[in-house]
Amino acid sequence: MAEKVAVVTGASRGFGFAIVKGLCKRFDGIVYLTARDEKSGQAAVKKMNELGLKPLFHQLDVSDRASVQKFADYIKTKHGGFDVLVNNAAILEWDQVYPTYEAAKRNIDINYKSLLTIEEYLFPLLRDGARVVNISSACGHLSNLKKQKWIRMLQDPDLTIEQINSFVDEYLESVKNGTFNKNDFADDGKHAEHRVSKIALTALTRVLQNKYADRNISINAVHPGHMKTDMAQGGGEVEPEESADLVLYLILDASPKLKGTFMWNDKTLIDWCDAEADFACKGLW
Template identity: 70%
Template sequence: MAEKVAVVTGSNKGLGFAVVKGLCQKFKGIVYLTARDEQRGRDAVEKLEKLGLKPKFHVLDVSKEASIKKFADFLKTQHGGLDVLVNNAAIMKLEKLYPDYEGAKRNIDVNYKSLLKIEQYLFPLLRDNARVVNVSSACGHLSNLKNSKWLERLQDQDLNTEQVNHFVDEYLDSVKNGTFNKEDFADEGKHAEHRVSKIAVNALTMIQQRKYYDRNISINAVHPGHVKTDMAQGGGELEPDEAAKVILYLILDASQNLKGTFMWHDGKLVDWYDTEGDYYYKC
C-alpha cells in the first residue's frame, strides 16, 4: 500500500507552518511543506528538522498555474496520489480598507481563484477517503453580505462554480467602474475584497463536496480564529500552534462523515447560510 501523503500550501510560516509541524508529529505518512519562495521554504524545513521532525519541501506558488501543474506532476510521479490537502495560502493587505481594483483582484486571484486551479490539477490525485481543508475566515460567512441578489444566488442548494465566479466578477467590476456600494456588505464594506474571496472559498467548499461525495472525500472550510501572523500585523489573538488545532482535528480526528461544513475556531459547526447571524468580520 502506498504511503499516505499530506500537503499544506503556504506553509513556510505562521498558521501553515504550525499545521505542518502538527502533521509531522501525528500524521502517519509524508508531509509536504510548500512555499512560493524556495529559500524561505527550505529555511522552514530546517527549523522543523531541528525539532526532530522530517517534512519534505516543494516549491508551490498557488498564483501560478504552471507551478501548480508542476507540483501535481511531481506528486503523481513520486506518490501516485494524495490523502490530505490543506489550502492555506492566502493574502490580505490591511493598509487599505477599500482597495483599488488591482489590489482587490490580487486578493481574489490568490485566495479564491487559485483554488480553482488546485482543484483542476490536485483533486484528480485525491485518493478515496481523502480529507481537504480550505482555510477560510470570519470574512467567509454569508452574514458578511447584505446584497439580496447575491445572497439569493449563493444560498441556492444547486449553486455551481460558474455562479460563484459571476458573484466575484460582479464585485470586481463594481470596484473597477466606481459603482462599489458599501451597503452590499456588513461593517461598511471594509475589506470587501477579502470578504468576497473568503465567501467564494466557502461556497466552493460546498460545491466541491457535492462533486466528490461518492468517493467519501471530506471537504470542509474552517475559520481558524484571528491568528498572530504577518497578515494580522499584531492584531491576532491566537498563536499559530493554537489556531492549527482545529485544522489538525479536521484532518486527524473528525469523523469522515463530516462533509461540506464550516467549522469555527472553537470546533463549533456554524450554519454558513445564517445571514442574520453575528459571524461577520469586524474591522
C-alpha cells in the first residue's frame, strides 16, 4: 500500500509552517512543505529538522501554472497520488485599504484563481478518502457582501465556477474603471479585494465538494482566527499553532462525512449562505 502523502502550500513561515509542524508530529506519512521561494523553504525545513521533524521540501508557486504542473508531475511520478492538501498560500497587502487594480488582481490571482490551477493539476491525483482544507477567513463569509445580485448568485446550490469567476471579474472591472462602490461590501468596503478572494475561495469549496462527491473526498473551508503572523497588521489574537490544531482536526479527526462546510476557529460550523449573519470581518485594518 502506498505511503500517505500530505501537501501544504505557502508553508515556509507563519500559519503554513505551524500546520506542517503539526502534521509532522501526527500524520502517518510524508509531509511536503512547499513554498514559492526555494531559499526560504529550505530554511524552514532546516528549522523543522532542528525540532526533530522531517518534512520534505518542494518549490511551488501557486500563481505560476508551470510550477503547479511541475509539482503535480513530481507527485505523480514519486508517489502516484496524495491524501491531504492544505491550500494556505495567500497574500494581503495592508498598505492599500482601497487597492489599485494591479494590487487587487494580485490578491485574487494568488488567493483564489490559483486554486483553479491546483484543481486542474493536483485534484486528479487525490486518492480516495482524501482531505482538502482551504484556508479562508472572516473575510470569506457571505455577510461581507451587501450587493444583493452577488449574494443571490453565490447562495445558489447549483453555483458554478463560471459564476464565481463572473463575481470576481465584475469586482475587478469596477476597480479598473472607477465604479467600485464601498456600499457593496461590509465595513465600508475596506480591503474588498481580500473579501472577494476569500468569498470566492469559500464558494469554490462548496462547488468542488459537489463536483467530487463521487470520489469520497472531503473538502472544507476554515476561518482560522486573527493570528499572530506576518499577515496580521498590528498583531493577531491567536497563535498559529492553536489555529493549526483546527486544520489538523479537519484532516485527522473530523468525520469523513464533514464535507463542503465553513468552519469557524472555535470548530463551529457556520451557515455560509446566511448573508444577514454577523460574521463579516470588521475593524482589523
